[in-house]
Amino acid sequence: MFQVKKKIIGIVVAASLALTGVVSAASMWGTYKGNEIIRITSNGSALKQSDVPAISYNGRTMVPINMLKDIGIVYTWNQSTKTVDVMSNITPSTSMTTKENITKANMYKYMEDLGENLNSLLNTYRFDSITSSVGGNISGSSTTGLSQNINDYNTFLNRQDVVSYSNESYANKALDDYYKAIDEIKIMESLINTNSFKTNSSASNNFQTHLTLASNYINDGIYQSSQGFMKWIYESGK
Numbered sequence: 001m002f003q004v005k006k007k008i009i010g011i012v013v014a015a016s017l018a019l020t021g022v023v024s025a026a027s028m029w030g031t032y033k034g035n036e037i038i039r040i041t042s043n044g045s046a047l048k049q050s051d052v053p054a055i056s057y058n059g060r061t062m063v064p065i066n067m068l069k070d071i072g073i074v075y076t077w078n079q080s081t082k083t084v085d086v087m088s089n090i091t092p093s094t095s096m097t098t099k100e101n102i103t104k105a106n107m108y109k110y111m112e113d114l115g116e117n118l119n120s121l122l123n124t125y126r127f128d129s130i131t132s133s134v135g136g137n138i139s140g141s142s143t144t145g146l147s148q149n150i151n152d153y154n155t156f157l158n159r160q161d162v163v164s165y166s167n168e169s170y171a172n173k174a175l176d177d178y179y180k181a182i183d184e185i186k187i188m189e190s191l192i193n194t195n196s197f198k199t200n201s202s203a204s205n206n207f208q209t210h211l212t213l214a215s216n217y218i219n220d221g222i223y224q225s226s227q228g229f230m231k232w233i234y235e236s237g238k
Contacts, residue, residue: 029053032052032053032055033055035055035056035057035062036055036056037053037054037055038053038054038055038056038061038063039054040054040063040067042070042071047067047068047070047071048067048070049064049067050064050066050067052064054067065084065086073086073087073088074086074087075087098236101232101233101235101236102232102236103161103165104161104165104168104228104232105228105229105232105233105236106161107159107161107162107165107171107228108170108171108174108225108226108228108229108232109225109229110156111156111171111174111175111221111225111228112222112225112226112229114149114152114153114156114178114221114225115174115177115178115218115219115221115222115225116222117149117152118149118178118181118182118185118214118218118221119215119218119219119222120145121142121145121146121149121185122185122211122214122215122218124141124142124145125142125185125188125189125192125211126211128142128192129192129197129204129207129208129211132192132195132196132197132198132204133197133198133204134198135196135198138192138193142189142192143189143193146182146185146186146189149182149185150182153178153179153182157175168228170224170225170227170228170231171224171225171228173220173221173224174220174221174222174224174225174228175221177217177218177220177221177224178217178218178221180213180217181213181214181215181217181218181221184210184211184213184214184217185210185214187210188207188210188211188214191203191206191207191210192207
């Protein structure tokens with residue numbers, strides 16, 4: 001249930017209300033302690049009043065807070081601080097919910113793309129390892145690619161949608177997978193730049209081990225991302 005909390009001093013809500021159906025006429029609804037009584041409606045139906053009605057006071061509509069319970073407003077009264085804690089039990093509109101679902105789906109789609117980019121980077125390292133194993137010189141494009149992927153990952157983490165929704169299980173697992181994959185790739189980067197795989201088979205084997213681990217992490221991250229994407233695309237279509 002969606003809840004919004006707000007603290008208001010006093011027990012009467014004092015605000016300029018623009019409520020459909022508000023009528024201000026003493027001749028129609030009478031007066032209370034010299035002030036015109038205001039009839040408050042919601043979607044055409046009058047809200048129930050108890051002992052104190054809504055009134056017009058100094059050009060403002062004063063509504064007893066207990067009248068608002070019929071439209072989902074509940075409150076608690078703190079006698080010691082003379083404070084009312086107001087909560088709304090109003091469910092977000094369908095359009096807002098759909099928009100949020102689409103935002104989540106888009107986040108997962110971009111997350112999936114991050115994984116695909118990391119997979120492409122692995123292919124570059126695979127090519128470099130073959131080059132190194134025959135005594136060739138690697139181009140360095142893998143190093144540039146690693147820096148770019150790390151930057152993309154960090155930028156993604158700071159996006160507002162990711163900050164808001166990354167605690168979801170699919171997102172949390174995918175981002176953790178990518179983080180671990182990048183750590184494995186960093187080890188690969190170090191191995192391939194400090195060893196000739198043609199003369200150091202141990203370094204070559206170690207490289208392949210970390211490449212396999214990185215690949216497994218990336219593919220699981222892509223899977224988690226795709227599951228999150230499908231979930232929220234389905235929800236947005238309801």
